[in-house]
Amino acid sequence: MLAEILTGLSGLTEGVQFLFTLGGLKNVVMLLIAGVLLYLGVKKEVEPLLLVPIGFGCLLANIPMSELMHQGIDTGARQVFEIIGTPDAAKALMKEDTGFLRSIYNAGIANELFPLLIFIGIGAMTDFGPLLENPKILLFGAAGQCGIFLTLLLALALGFPHLQAVSIAIIGACDGPTAIYVASQYAPELLGPISVAAYSYMALVPIIQPPIMKALTTHKERTTHMPKVKRTVSPTVKVVFPIVVTIVTGLIAPKGLPLMGAIMLGNFMREAGVVARLTKASENEIANIATLFLGIAIGATMGAEAFLKPTTLTIFALGFVAICLDTVVGVLFGKLWYLLSGGKINPLIGAAGISAYPMAARVVQTQGQRYDKHNFLLMHAMGANTGGQIGSVAAAAVMLSVLKGMGLI
């Protein structure tokens, strides 16, 4: 009788006992990291929409013996095993169910669905008007992606395999869904650190960019005024634009079509104006639900064994370098344009050529006004920033298509 009671009690104490083992110590560290993520999200409001679910997902995944990320055998496989007949050991395995977090992961990360749903919402929220008024500013969106490719070289030099290096470099897109989309396909083992780095640095753009912008520009350049943006774009152009972008980028870089197609579908619905309910749902309910599950599933990938490695710190360092390099190249490109245009372009705009929308544009506006209170750069910066959104997806699409051309994917 006593033996039965003790055996029964062991079911209640297994988790606590595990925490006091060497393996359990790693879980304790991860629970602390989950606490830090939740603190940053809740108390400091650093990307709370992402860090709160990521932090809680990390918390759930690191409670010992919970098996929430356990991969069971699906119904189809069970039926096959029953037909062909299986030994007892296999029958025992067949009884294991897929964990709650693994189900969410399989439902939307493993098949890339959640990032794409979020992209539909982003497209529905984005006004490409300022970009369409001055389309040449789209080139800032290309310059702002150079950090991706420079970081790729660094990651390769540090010994990362080809596809891991590509996935790490994509942090430089400054675009969470794109980073998740690429990492989930080509380096799922690094998904946790890459996602957390991508979203953390996006939130830190107002801290990372200003010193670089100041260091690379003169006072005269920073105080350059740009003419007010005048409305020259018809509603028809705004409606046709997403279709043209989808076709052009789809033809050049078809591997990135899901990303570009999703963002442009959202934008087409917004500009067409005839599906207000769908647009509203895309930018609210659908994007919110996808964000919640995406965050939880990413947090769930932050298991102790996968996350507590030296490579995690390297990934964070490379992500930081990528975003710094994006800003450096963007501002230098702005300086070149300033020279070529005879001083008509404020080089600070170059810093907005990344995908962190609208944060990067606000940083440019704030920095412009810091040196001249009468300088209004916001609309131009918004143009460059939306260009950065297209540029980041285009860069990822080009990268994936080149990888396919090389036969690596």
Place this chain on the structure above:
Amino acid sequence: MDKLAFGVTMMVIGIGGTFFTLAILIWSIQLLKKLFPLTAEDGGKSKQS
């Protein structure tokens, strides 16, 4: 493929391809603006965006 060749190839084609793609888009937007100009019905040319 060795890492140096891979990295340089990705950088050259990646940056070049991104600029090329966006340059085509710029040209496309300019063409669209010519094909569908802003008319008086749309609100005129002097409004702020």
